[in-house]
Amino acid sequence: MSVATAFERARAEGRAALVGYLPAGFPDVEFSIEAIRCMVDSGCDVIEVGLPYSDPVMDGPTIQAAAQQALEGGTRTTDVLRTVEAVAATGTPTVVMTYWNPVERYGVDRFAADLASAGGAGLITPDLTPDSAAGWTAAADVHDLDKIFLVAPSSTDARIAMTTAACRGFVYATAVMGVTGARASSSDLAGPLVARTRATTDLPVCVGLGVSHGDQAAEVAAFADGVIVGSAFVRTLLDHADDRAAGLSALAGLTADLADGVRRG
Structure with missing residues (x-):
């Protein structure tokens, strides 16, 4: 299934999509x-498979810790592609998130070809x-791969328009939606960012970062086409490192809560 199909299905059901992230190779x-x-x-409607990287400057400590575990375990780009292949085989649209x-x-053309081959x-x-992505854009277009770039509250309107014009699949709107006292002001940034982004594109606009439970997912789903969750999934597995069965059970419970949230939103 394509990413577009997943969003069309969610829209037909009158809800936002749940986009879940986990690094390949963790643990x-x-x-x-x-x-x-x-x-x-x-x-989860769409899966983001993280490619572990040694200098994850834009990730928080939770995802950094998971990526470090994966790297120490020997995870390589080929393992990421194998993970994509296994997940895509479920019929769920699967994208890679990577620096x-x-x-x-790895080689831009080779990566595009191998990613497409893996499903x-x-x-x-x-x-x-996008203005530095000519090589990736060309390779992605050859293999009909989605190009998902980021917009932020600090992006100018012109920058948002340039970015969304280069996107295919969905647009990733970054706004911190954590559980700390900063949550309300972060929410104030996210809604207007989605509105500004939608003014430039018909693509779905998905919001990350920091959603950790169903009520927050519902809050974001009220104004976004997709809710992106990463750290909460990673934290659940980190918290159950000594009992993988318990970790999977907790992961299932969290996902179900989030999925309920995007339906309530």
């Missing part, structure tokens, strides 16, 4: 595949902007 490759399949079975350096090292739907590139 090891086989278990990360099992965990992501659990997220799919429990209500640009590993793709460049991947596209790529989220948090540190690559």
